[in-house]
Amino acid sequence: MKKLINQPDNVVDEMIEGYAAAYPGYVKVLPSNNRAVVRSFEVRPGKVGIVIGGGSGHEPTFMGLIGKGMVDGVPVGNIFAAPPPNPILEVTKAVNTGGGVLYMYGNYMGDCMNFDMAAELAAMEGIRVETVRVTDDVASAPEPADRRGIAGGFFVYKTAGAAAERGYSLDEVVRVARKANDAVRTMGVALSPCYIPQTGKPSFVLGEDEMEIGLGIHGEPGVERGKIRTADETVDVLLDRILSDLPLARGDRVAVLVNGLGSTTLMEMYIMFRRVKAHLDELGVNIHRSYVGSYVTSMEMGGCSLSLMKLDDELAEMIDAPADTPTFVQA
């Protein structure tokens, strides 16, 4: 495993320093906590503060999404580890302008525990905090509420960020974010692991000719391991599982995200998208907007995920809204 790093123990701090140095017009690190990254620009007083977060290693998510129409602040955890309550609280205080704060993050035990603790601490300081947990990973549990959050979180953050930017109240932003999360489903497939800088160990082991359907973004076991399939066959497997959980009818509208997990090329993602489009065309489902790229990664993991979000007029409006962040801009 070769990486362009300095001391493995310092990768997260140095990454944050470099990121903040690259985009001073968007973000700054709080002097009180070097794991608390917040917007460096002003917003309208009373705008709901949007806070997302989680472990490092998923770049450009989370901190790459700080900017207009998206997210106000991100507490940054160690690699694949939830951020502690303290940076969450510091971010919360920094981004609250009186309208309250919404926490959104993938539904993992550590994140739930630490964000909940920070919410209690924030309440003691008089800041109202609400929470929406992302649960888009169809493979991770039968019950939607028990599922983990993976790449489909991008749609939830985008939607809530747009609602906050439009001046929606905290209750309204929460309503929209919940609706978004309920409308998103993701299925992933892994081909090769990532390597943790501090240990040099792979996040999981797969044979040279194997793929695993539903493997999580931290190497959590998936639902089916087997010989590698073609891109078209893989899309069909992913899409069938999504559609059995999120039935779509002729004339329905969706947003599509084909997400690379790290080392997967855009060439492969476009080839995957081609099949998604053909399949949805057959079903008479309209693709309202497409996203193809590495939005939620597991460092250099190989593989990709497919997310569909079923749109109503309100969700479509929020997905179409402009956004301007260091790693995601929509005109």
Added chain:
Amino acid sequence: MKKLINQPDNVVDEMIEGYAAAYPGYVKVLPSNNRAVVRSFEVRPGKVGIVIGGGSGHEPTFMGLIGKGMVDGVPVGNIFAAPPPNPILEVTKAVNTGGGVLYMYGNYMGDCMNFDMAAELAAMEGIRVETVRVTDDVASAPEPADRRGIAGGFFVYKTAGAAAERGYSLDEVVRVARKANDAVRTMGVALSPCYIPQTGKPSFVLGEDEMEIGLGIHGEPGVERGKIRTADETVDVLLDRILSDLPLARGDRVAVLVNGLGSTTLMEMYIMFRRVKAHLDELGVNIHRSYVGSYVTSMEMGGCSLSLMKLDDELAEMIDAPADTPTFVQA
């Protein structure tokens, strides 16, 4: 080598189909040639047509950059192979609106030959074509005119695209593009190869603990192979070579691109950027705008490159201009 593809022989055609299907508001494939990708939106009649191109495998470059403020059309070659004259000519005819067409591409023999041939054919059809070859790779030759084009081409395309969007004449766009190319220098470092889908073979071989400075984006030999260094040491090597070729004085302004070659993570790129910033701060050189991400790849190659562009007021204005393409948006 595992890839999410179907038939290896079809990867380029299927990639183009998927890309065009994902972004119908930006691009379309010409009915006359399935390797000719052009803008699907209208532009002001007389706007200079910007055509860039080269082999596949460098996505999001080249076809990802078709959009407002950037590029009008892209002839697409096979993996790491120049596009033939015919798609170049078809793209040229499609994007010419009377103001003439500018070809820009990396200075490789196959590209030079085929684009020159297409330019002659276009001239026979009454279309004025000018050419600016990108020669930013410091490691590739002592004489600037002999050098190859790598990631710094992004700056040249961005600059020329902005000039064309502003209504500059073909002569003026050529002048700006040449000035941009003269002001850009790039140095790259490779850690691991990519694999050609049709052969399954790596593009080069490096030891488990080795890196190669100056290795080209198609595996061309570099200038120095040795043990892998830290991110900071690597940046210092790259920057020293750039600065010895592009002297910068206190108070100078630059645009910076830290470009991932494929499987390199944003984490690593931000850590690299951190050192670039510290180094330039010491020299009193101001970073006017930063770009960090995978802009010009070699499929899943590991490594990155550093590009600096020395800015005058005109180049800064063009770099700052808005752009809206499927893979690059600047507000």
